[in-house]
Amino acid sequence: MFYLVSLLAAVLLAIPTWGCSLIVFFFVKNWFDNRAMSSLLGAAVMAMRNEVSEERYHINRAAIEKVFNRFAVEPRQIVNTDGGTTFYWSVLQHPMIHGGREFSVRFVYTPRDGTRNTVFIKAAPGRDLSVLSVDDIASLASGLGISAPMGNPVSHARATDDKDIKQMILQAAQSSSREIDFPNLRYGDVGDFVSRDELGVEYFPGYSRMRFWVDIGEYSYSVVATNLNPTAEDAGSVSIWSKQDGPAEGLNVASR
Known part of the structure; x- marks a missing residue:
């Protein structure tokens, strides 16, 4: 005032x-x-x-x-x-x-x-x-005596390469909700990342979301990328949910 x-x-x-x-x-x-x-x-x-x-x-x-x-x-x-x-x-x-x-x-x-x-x-x-x-x-x-938080945490980080997207996945996995909104990350950018790394992926209809698995360092992560604006298709911003699944696939092979 x-x-x-x-x-x-x-x-x-x-x-x-x-x-x-x-x-x-x-x-x-x-x-x-x-x-x-x-x-x-x-x-x-x-x-x-x-x-x-x-x-x-x-x-x-x-x-x-x-x-x-x-x-x-x-x-x-x-x-x-x-x-x-x-x-x-x-x-x-x-x-x-x-x-x-x-x-x-x-x-x-x-x-x-x-x-x-x-x-x-x-x-x-x-x-x-x-x-x-x-x-x-x-x-x-x-x-x-205040209200509980509403919605996911928001990160305004930008991705210029695959390393940045992996960092976002780690960031989501380390948050308590395991999900963070990234308004500066595009759904199409995540799709390109998945294609370049030839990851196992499942796409859902209408540009709504994709689920994939990726190795980062010593661990494997299960990831769901949700399009926050599906009508914008690949241009929609993204929410990333991520969870550590276990040792990376390469480590499993090496230990056999």
């Missing part, structure tokens, strides 16, 4: 001040966002040190996005709830935090309650799946 009121005041004063009010507004907003970003990073340090979640107040979504834009080493993921609460998480790397090594962080943004909103911060060194997943979100949401 404060942001909207300030923006409205700046717009109303823009003409008599020759636009200076808007310049001042965005300068001040950027300053506040940077302070909020520093507060979030400081909370992440405390959360790692004390192994408990931290809380910060009066933090806007722009500050959260700025953290990921500057320090994320992979695309951040988002889960929205029907109550307005939003979960963000990714792996970050900051030269002044954790010795410059990677660490995992999750922000839980809750909408304004009265005069303030709240952000809950959880962090851990390295890649910690308890932070980079929704495993404990249901219990956390219950404890906070």
